[in-house]
Amino acid sequence: MAPLMEQEGVYKVAVIGSGNWGSVATKIIASNTIKQSVFHDDVRMWVFEETLPTGEKLSETINKNHENCKYLPGIYLGSNVVADPDLENTVKDADMLVFVTPHLYIKGICKRLAGKIKPEAKAISLIKGMEVKKEGSCMISKLITEVLGINCCVLMGANIANEIAEEKLSEATIGYREDQEVANRWLQLFATPYFLVSIVEDIEGVELCGTLKNVVALAAGLVDGLEMGHNTKAAIMRIGFKEMRAFSQLLFPSVKDSTFFESCGVADLIATCFGGRNRKVAEAFARNRGKRSFNELEEGVLQGQKLQGVLTAQELFEVLIDRGWEDQFPFFITVHKICTMQFPPRSILQCSSSVHNSTQLEF
Template sequence: MIQQYRYIKSPIILFAKKYINSRYFGLGSNCFSRLPYYKTINFVTLSKISSNMTRESVSEKVALIGSGNWGTVISKIIGNNVMRYKEFHQEVKMWVFEEIVEGRNLTELINEKHENVKYLPGFTIPENVKAFSDLSEVVRDATVLVFCIPHQFVPKTCDQLKGKINPKAKAISLVKGFETDEKGIRPISHAISESLNISVCSLSGANIANEIAEEHFSETTIGYNYLAEGELFKKLFETKYFRVGIINDVVGVELCGALKNVIAIGAGFVDGLKLGENAKAAIIRIGFLEMKQFMKKFYGGIKDETFFESCGIADVIATCYGGRNRKVAESFVTTGKVGIIK
């Protein structure tokens, strides 16, 4: 069921060759399915998982809590994947924090146009994804809860969910950040798990939403508590252009995704001050080491390998070059203001 993949040839060379062949010489988009995995962690072969699960044994109903920029890209991925695999019920309910756009409810616009005109204009959301402004309706009967909202809204949203969810539901958090209150800071997965008394996995990686909407190749990492959940979530999220690695380290995966934002803000200051690429590389290197030290000091069980997955070093690089956290810091230096970054 599980295979250990190792470096045999340079993955970068293999990737470049296959990607260029497929995109520019017409070999088809299947190239990604033929890409060699070059993970040193355990990867699970999808076909082998599916042979162990039947429609009778599992029909997972997926609720997506969030519909911002990343949430909408995720709706496209999971909307398509639930149609591909028999383990899933074929409709995905998506919670939209209602707002008025172009004089109309965003929920109505999404259901009518199959597009999130505010947070991801220009991309089609599959028709089996249905938008709702009523959170209770979205989670009713759901067995899989996908949290994809900004971190500051997690506590209130969980409060609204109490007593409304299936007690056997499992969740995955795509949220990058911490929950903070007077008692201190907590990983979001812990905040959700403690509030709702359910198992919570995490998904994080070098995942700039707009690039994934364009179906450009990228990777992500899922941290799981139980292997079966990691396997199920891999199936829900993996596509040819969005490759999923799984590792038994929920907090490690998620904390990399929260702390890399601090490094990205440092990188943005460097850019704003025009200190150059050497200084930026130094900020990335030192920041990465500090992130690792912080996590290992305050949380037990974090694996060294996690830092070298997509959620670790790759996300630090992606955010320090392309993320909104970098942009907001650069803009603060150059304009003296903190604005909203698109």
């Protein structure tokens, strides 16, 4: 328990990240902090500063209009959201830190924050991805805990940001380790009548679901681009889901089967394979017959938003090679080889039929 926070009776919240999901998460949080006396009304949001075509700074326009015109245009964030381009200033008084940046930036951000946050602060990661190190893979929540020395939960789910911005009903899962009281505090901060949140004591399972489904979504997009139809897409999703579960439980034997049936599991997989940005760019890749790279398409199709799946497929590939598990995960390996243009897009179909033939006796 943190005595200072108890005396004041309020928790101050800071959000690190202000992209598409970062802005939506901030809007949800701001609507809750203003209603619940346990939280300080203001929510400070770190903005990776950009100059807009009008010459204005992004953080200034957010504070003036209460809207992120670049990453979430047309949505009111709340007058209690304070955009701050200064990372250290954003976090210095915060008791609750919400990390929501593309995963490639998180390590640098954590290093900048080490020693600059309240020691009793708690964190939650909304980031999908993992870090690959020589010693093995490291989940983002673990990286945050290791670098900052604080407890870190995760929140994942079938959460396409723009739909939640319009307050369309959706669900999410908070994963925690041991400290249920902290998980409940996060639930209080995030849950709304249109954003239904549950908690699960399986942090690795929740985080791996959120991370790996982006790789399956790339395969789903390839199938869309190849115009193969719903049955093929369902087959691809099933095979991908199976590899997601097998990989998660090989890496962390504690990962529970039941986690895959929470919002972070099968629901997120379905949402991402039908509506997400990884699917969209992979579809464009297949339609171009693999002749334009993912990097090139990402810039054209996403306009500043970041694709997570291709980098995750690369990281996953490195873990599989490092552990000698490549023969057990032909689907993941094939997605990576397609993304790096070593295989043509159609090879996802050949791979899936060979996986099916070699594993059907298991069913």
